Amino acid sequence: MLRFSANLSMLFSELPLLQRFQAAKQAGFAAVEIQFPYQLSAESIRQALRTHDLKLVLFNVDADDLLQGGEGLAAVPEKQAYFKTAVARARDYAEVLRPDCINVLPGRCLNAGRMTEYRQTLGENLLYAADVFAELGLTTVFEAINSHDMPGFMVDGSAKMLSIWHELNHPKLRLQYDIYHMSRMGEDCMAFLAEHVDKIGHIQFADCPGRGRPGSGGLDFASLFDAIAALPYEGWVGAEYIPGPVTAEGLAWMKTPSASEAAAL
Template sequence: MPRFSANLSMLFSELPLLERFRAAKQAGFAAVEIQFPYALTAESIQQTLQAHDLKLVLFNVAADDLLQGGEGLAAVPEKQDRFKVAVAQALAYAKVLKPDCINVLPGRCLNAGRLAEYEKTFRHNLRYAADVFAEIGVTTVFEAINSRDMPGFIVDGSAKMLSIWHELNHPQLRLQYDIYHMSRMGEDCAAFLSQHIDKIAHIQFADCPGRGQPGSGTLDFAALFGLIAALPYDGWVGAEYKPGPCTADGLAWMKTPRASEAAAL
């Protein structure tokens, strides 16, 4: 059955970050993920995880100004030294927190004339990160983000993800597949999961088009969760959506037999 993790950067955001761990445990999650954990010390996160018997399965390498509308870090040629510093920071956190995966966000190119240069830089930096994290047994992942929400994102579809993955051919590099982002791009998520599950180390989801909880949009999550359960996939499935004012009130999707059984694993 799928194993569900709560993305604490989005879920339970009505609470301070350290209080979200307890809320996730009380809601039935066995694992959590954080987009960028660096506002807290790794030690304080680890203590909180232990206090609530939770596993942290994923976090991102710092992405500079990406969420503020900038180009980010991993693809910008002039920021390669800063990217290495961010990888070192993520490595230090990983040594304490022992995640399954660390995500490298490709970022944007806001000057179309430099796109090829940015793509080359990203491939170089992604290989560098995969080499570093492989030393401690952590899988590096990267994801595509839809270019409607984030114009200029250099990896905005499944075909681009696959091309990079095949080109790098790194034993510790896998895909992070986001059902919401690929649905926004009009892709057939069920078909991709069925064909490429062996390349995926982490899955995330939100409903489409509003990025809300399952049931708020058009996606058939009963079918998608059922498919994931039937596939040879042992990674986590991260709830990374925009909840209502009270996250706990929007967790009916976990009450289905499949979901509630998976969350308890």
């Protein structure tokens, strides 16, 4: 069964963040996720979730300067103390908000000669985060981001994600699989999901190219959603796309019959 969550860092961005919870509920979502919730207090988020009967399923550990073109936080050897501080802050939020998963963004290595060192640091930090969040019963995830939108990202494809996952072999570490990013890299998302669903902690999507709502690009979301629904996947499927000026006007995909439903009509 498909369970959609609204990524409030992208959807309903025409509203202040605290107002997006109500908008998501009114649009029919039962759950939300936030990339970086730290502009709000954990208590204010908890109150918004309670008021609108929503579940928070995911948020990220702070990524420092990653979104501004920097290397980020999780793989930089000189930033390991800062990473542990960021994990502690995320743990404080998680104790209050109780998400299913917490995401760690691997980041960039801007000096190719240090890639081995950065890769080792990333592994150490992922294990550290997984241990900390496991104390709360939570799953740590990490994701690949396409190298077109984010040049130099260390983990830009499924094979790299799998290699790290197998190497670290932590019982509370899973993959965050983003259909948009992997489609942008030319990968067969349905084939990967079918083969590796047991390793996936969270799924996100946007259409490709453009990272817009389903139906704005070239992906067959009726078939994709059918494929996910048929998998033994119990997690949430996060809508993390760039909406139009009014998010609610672009949610027809939530009400469109899947491929199998349409065939039965």
